[in-house]
Structures are given as C-alpha cells and as structure tokens.
Amino acid sequence: MTALFTKVYEQEVLNYKTHLEILGYSPLTVKEKYLYLKAFFSYLEEHKIFVLEEIESKDIAGYYKALQQKISAVTGAPLTGESIQGRMRIIQKYFSYLIETGILKKDPASAFIFSSETQVRERVIFTQQQIRELYGVSRNLQERTILNLAYGCGLRVGELVRINREDLNLQENVVIVEKGKNNKRRLIPITEKVKEELQAFIFSIEDERSIGSSQALFYNTENRRMQAGSFVRILKNMLLKTESGKKMPAETLRKIGMHTLRHSIATHLLENGMSLERIRCFLGHDHIETTEIYTHIHTDQLKNITR
Known part of the structure; x- marks a missing residue:
C-alpha cells in the first residue's frame, strides 16, 4: 500500500x-x-x-x-x-x-x-429460557449432544456434519473444529458436565459402529453420516415439544435452523458480558464486524422478546 x-x-x-x-x-x-x-x-x-x-x-x-x-x-x-x-x-x-x-x-x-446483508436479514434468536426448555425435552444422548455442540460450542451446521469422534479431545476438555469456514481450525473449551455427556454419547455409539468404519460422530437412520436436514428436523421436533415452541407461529418456525442455536449462544454470551473479541474467537469469525452483528441483535431485537 x-x-x-x-x-x-x-x-x-x-x-x-x-x-x-x-x-x-x-x-x-x-x-x-x-x-x-x-x-x-x-x-x-x-x-x-x-x-x-x-x-x-x-x-x-x-x-x-x-x-x-x-x-x-x-x-x-x-x-x-x-x-x-x-x-x-x-x-x-x-x-x-x-x-x-x-x-x-x-x-x-x-x-x-x-449495514451488511447479514445484519439486515431478520434472525430468530432463542431466549435463554427457550434453550433451557430444549434441554429439558431432550430425550436421549444424541439430542443432548447436538444441543451441546450446536448451542454450547456454537458449531455451524456444516461443522456438525463433518465432526468426527476424534475431534473430541476430552482429556483436554476441548472440541476441535478441524475445518471451519474458510478451512479455519479452532479449539472450543467445554465444561466438565458437557465432557461427561459427550463421553456417555460416544460410549453409547461405540457398540453400534465398527472401528474400521467412518468415524463420524452423528449417524442417520441409514447408518450414514448425518446431514444438515436431519439436524434441523431433530431440532424442530424438540422445539415443538416445548411450551414456547407449541405457541410459535408457523412463519417463525420456518426460519428456525441450526444457525438459530449458533446465533443464540453468541447473543447470550454478549448478554452475559463476554467481550466481542472473545465471542469472535469462539465463533471462528475472521472479522470483528461479523461478530458486531450480535450487538445489533442484542440492542434492537432482544428488547422485544419476553423472557
């Protein structure tokens, strides 16, 4: 220059x-x-x-x-x-x-x-109470693991699809995203409780998956690596079991996807006082301006949500 x-x-x-x-x-x-x-x-x-x-x-x-x-x-x-x-x-x-x-x-x-295109596009954000409801209706280890990774770790749906059992370094209490957006690698720390639940889930699927086969963490009913559509269906089925989900308008429900959990954890971290720079690292954003979208959501959108 x-x-x-x-x-x-x-x-x-x-x-x-x-x-x-x-x-x-x-x-x-x-x-x-x-x-x-x-x-x-x-x-x-x-x-x-x-x-x-x-x-x-x-x-x-x-x-x-x-x-x-x-x-x-x-x-x-x-x-x-x-x-x-x-x-x-x-x-x-x-x-x-x-x-x-x-x-x-x-x-x-x-x-x-x-404003970027992502800023002006309306985003659906779960409240912290709605997240608690989702955890409350999770009926098996798979559903809880999906919530732990998509919400608790802020994984993108593509990262959920690609994640393998070897990407869970439970000795160090971290989840490894080998290829995030733009092939960017990041490490996400997890709590002891999440670690225990991940261990239980891995143990539950070890008997079902041969060691020599795919090391995918999530499988669909056809014993293949689970794809994005299956994750979304599981999330929506869980949501419809919650009290808030039963009252949710059909138009809003159509906008729900795995990205909703990622946007929700980012917003909740901001609400709880985490700095934008730390949230940027957590989400794997290249630019702080992308993370600043959640400031807009926090001040303008969340104030209209009844907790």
Whole structure:
C-alpha cells in the first residue's frame, strides 16, 4: 500500500491502531482496521484533502463510490457488497472515536448507515429460557449432544456434519473444529458436565459402529453420516415439544435452523458480558464486524422478546 504523505494522517492511523490494541482487539483485526483506514486517508490525499476538519459527508460518499469500482487484488473481481459495507463501517467507527475523544466536533459520517446483508436479514434468536426448555425435552444422548455442540460450542451446521469422534479431545476438555469456514481450525473449551455427556454419547455409539468404519460422530437412520436436514428436523421436533415452541407461529418456525442455536449462544454470551473479541474467537469469525452483528441483535431485537 502506498505510504501516506500527510503527517497528520500518518499519526492518526498509528493513534487509532494503539487505541484498538488497548481495547483488546486481536492483531489480525487491528491490522485490518489499520490498513483500511490508511486506504481511506490515501484516497483523501489523492483528492487534496489533508486536514481532518475538512472531511465532509460528500468525501465519504465519494470514497464509497470508489470502493464500488475497486477490483480486489486477491480475487481479481469487484469488491463484494459485504466487503464494502465492512470497510465503510470501520471508517464510521473511526469518526465516532474522533468525536468521543474530542478531536472532532462534527461527525461527517453520521448521516450514513452501512449495514451488511447479514445484519439486515431478520434472525430468530432463542431466549435463554427457550434453550433451557430444549434441554429439558431432550430425550436421549444424541439430542443432548447436538444441543451441546450446536448451542454450547456454537458449531455451524456444516461443522456438525463433518465432526468426527476424534475431534473430541476430552482429556483436554476441548472440541476441535478441524475445518471451519474458510478451512479455519479452532479449539472450543467445554465444561466438565458437557465432557461427561459427550463421553456417555460416544460410549453409547461405540457398540453400534465398527472401528474400521467412518468415524463420524452423528449417524442417520441409514447408518450414514448425518446431514444438515436431519439436524434441523431433530431440532424442530424438540422445539415443538416445548411450551414456547407449541405457541410459535408457523412463519417463525420456518426460519428456525441450526444457525438459530449458533446465533443464540453468541447473543447470550454478549448478554452475559463476554467481550466481542472473545465471542469472535469462539465463533471462528475472521472479522470483528461479523461478530458486531450480535450487538445489533442484542440492542434492537432482544428488547422485544419476553423472557
């Protein structure tokens, strides 16, 4: 990336980098925000804007249009809408930081709303009481194990499909996701209670599965690796046994999937005070902006749910 010529901008990106590090963001996230802010300042220099106080809303709008024309150096294709929105949210948060620290009196980005497609899509979130109900109606070790992994460990449905018995390192009390999204590996700690339930489930299926066959953790009725549709059916059958599930509108029920459990644990962790950065690591998100979706859910959607 081209170096910045304006000393003010060069110092600003360094100051903001230090600010993010103090907040506890991971090195990868800090680097991403640092580089994207630097790219924005480089655009301003190209357009003869060299002072923070001179940045106007039209300049931010111009940069947004420039990103829409930009070709990714990695893919060789135009930037995706989600990527553009993510970059613009970084800039918007930077200006909020300038206002909070008193560096600027007026926020030129305040008139914009940069939302990713995943943010605006409505999400169904189980309350903590509904989760307790699901555990209460789980009638066997398989159902409880699905809840422990999909909710308790926040696994994606594809990760549930691919998980093998060897991925449960119960001696170290961790679940290993060998190939998450973008083939990213992560370790998820589990409690003693979950460990005991996983041990019991593995013991219950050992007699049914030969050692030389597939090491899948979950099997369907045809003795094959369980697929996404089967997980969803099991979840919905459990939900319909709960009091809240029986009252759930059909339209809402149609939106329920294994992702609902993943979104729910993320929201509940946020409610219970866990930092966004720790939730990001737990879920295996590459970018903190993806995790920040749950801040939106927590403040806007959950306030309408009766607990």
